[in-house]
Amino acid sequence: MKKGYILFLAALCLAGCGKKKAPTDVTISGAIKGLGTDTLYLYGMDETRDSVIDTIPVRDDKFRYTLKVDTLTPLYLLIRDQVEYPLYLDKGNHVRVQGDTARLWTLDIDGNSWNEELTAFQKEILPLDSLPPTDRERAVEARVDSFIARHPSSLVGLYLLDKYFVQKDTPNFAHIKQLTQTMTGVLHDKLYMDQLTNDIAQQEKTQVGKYAPYFNLPDAKGEKINRSSEALKQKNLLVCFWASWDDSLANARANGELRALYKKYKKDKHFALLGISLDIDKRQWAETVKRDTLDWIQLCDFGGMNSDIAKQYAINHLPANLLLSPEGRIIGKNLRGEELAKQVKEAITASEEKEKAEKARKLRARR
Numbered sequence: 001m002k003k004g005y006i007l008f009l010a011a012l013c014l015a016g017c018g019k020k021k022a023p024t025d026v027t028i029s030g031a032i033k034g035l036g037t038d039t040l041y042l043y044g045m046d047e048t049r050d051s052v053i054d055t056i057p058v059r060d061d062k063f064r065y066t067l068k069v070d071t072l073t074p075l076y077l078l079i080r081d082q083v084e085y086p087l088y089l090d091k092g093n094h095v096r097v098q099g100d101t102a103r104l105w106t107l108d109i110d111g112n113s114w115n116e117e118l119t120a121f122q123k124e125i126l127p128l129d130s131l132p133p134t135d136r137e138r139a140v141e142a143r144v145d146s147f148i149a150r151h152p153s154s155l156v157g158l159y160l161l162d163k164y165f166v167q168k169d170t171p172n173f174a175h176i177k178q179l180t181q182t183m184t185g186v187l188h189d190k191l192y193m194d195q196l197t198n199d200i201a202q203q204e205k206t207q208v209g210k211y212a213p214y215f216n217l218p219d220a221k222g223e224k225i226n227r228s229s230e231a232l233k234q235k236n237l238l239v240c241f242w243a244s245w246d247d248s249l250a251n252a253r254a255n256g257e258l259r260a261l262y263k264k265y266k267k268d269k270h271f272a273l274l275g276i277s278l279d280i281d282k283r284q285w286a287e288t289v290k291r292d293t294l295d296w297i298q299l300c301d302f303g304g305m306n307s308d309i310a311k312q313y314a315i316n317h318l319p320a321n322l323l324l325s326p327e328g329r330i331i332g333k334n335l336r337g338e339e340l341a342k343q344v345k346e347a348i349t350a351s352e353e354k355e356k357a358e359k360a361r362k363l364r365a366r367r
Helices: 002-019 114-130 133-150 155-166 175-181 185-189 190-205 251-264 282-291 308-312 337-366
Strands: 023-032 038-044 052-058 062-068 074-080 083-089 094-100 216-217 224-226 237-241 271-277 297-298 320-325 330-333
Touching: 038 216, 052 062, 083 094, 083 155, 083 282, 114 133, 114 155, 133 155, 155 175, 155 185, 155 190, 155 308, 175 190, 175 282, 185 190, 216 297, 216 330, 237 251, 237 337, 251 271, 251 337, 271 337, 320 337
Parallel strands: 023 094, 237 271, 271 297
Antiparallel strands: 023 062, 038 052, 038 074, 074 083, 216 224, 237 320, 320 330
């Protein structure tokens, strides 16, 4: 009897131990000097991107908040509605955040290895702020390369890859592909990695030297225009992607450059300018074309960033452009300022010389 009772107690204890769960609460606490009374927001990454997970009230620069997570969860901490800072939470963590509103892009966060890795990286690149912008960019990118090589399975590496390489105006997708191939573990199971892999595959189809994808889009009158249309065929063609909802300084600057090019070359038989809008509102598109005097050919199917043309040309940022040869080969991409003017002039000159050579050949053939 006594033996049976002991066995019963042992079985009961084992059953109780089996039901015991690891704590899922995560505590986030800290202080950001100068924040005063404000509200912090937690946004999701990957599958939950752009959705608010939670709000954290701030009093006298300080905050403390508890939430539940079931697994390692990467989030963005939105500060003052303008700075998104990555935060990594895992069940049972006590994550501490310290910082200053004068330098919100360099917070001190601990609580697990991922937050500590990012904090260490931010401190490592802090001295580079004294370098000229171009030199700093190169130096930071070299540090990111080194970090990913040393931490091939770290979620922080994925964040750094996106921030310093993918989000550039003209990403080097060949280098990005090399970096993703060194990454291992859970990173390849992330939705972001799937999207990036697809992006790279599409970008490779629109590299300089490749033939541009076919397009057939309506103008303001509903007439379909393509590369073989009378106004475009056999010309060097600058295809410019834009949208009326893009009110960035880069877009305004690009429009100014395009107006100058159009004024200079609108009668040149070797050059044409084409605007492809990623708008969704027809009236807003038409009003912007008129207001900003975008007098060259303008096309739009009102599919926005999800339109087929945006996917075919791998357009992720606006404004964007491609310079095509008369044969439809891509000879320049995302050109700006002096480089844009230079390559357009070189393309026109090459066409003029080719035309002269062809005339000379025909003349010799007649003799």
